[in-house]
Amino acid sequence: MSKIINLNKIKEKASQNIHYLRSQPYQKRMAILRGSLIVIICFLLVGWVFMVKNNVAEHPVTSTTQATEKTEEPSHLTIFRSGLNVIYRDYLRPFLSAIGGGLLKVFSQFVGLVIQITQSISSGVHQLVIQYKSYAELILSLMK
8 A cells, every 4th residue: 555655656746847847948948858868878878888897797708828838919909899899799780770670660661651642642633634634625625
């Protein structure tokens, strides 16, 4: 029962905050929106950094060293490139493919809509041309 009361209090407080924000002037609402977006982007960036850190901690780079031979250490550029490849393959590529699929669906819907509009306009123009042509023939036949 107390959970329902607490939930109702939270809903009431949220609706009061929403009403308060809607009553603010446009410039203040835009400033609040910009601040909120910056905070969300910062949280996403921090989350991404921790995700990459945990991925590196789970899959450490193993290197074999021999006491008698010196092995060449990979350059910083090679490490950076391999890190970028891992980040792209594991995180960016699935995200970009999902966005690409969504954009493809939206684009195909847009193209379908454009085709329907073009066909309806073409049909309307064709009907107008036929009507004016028949009116012209009717007027010419009445003039004879």
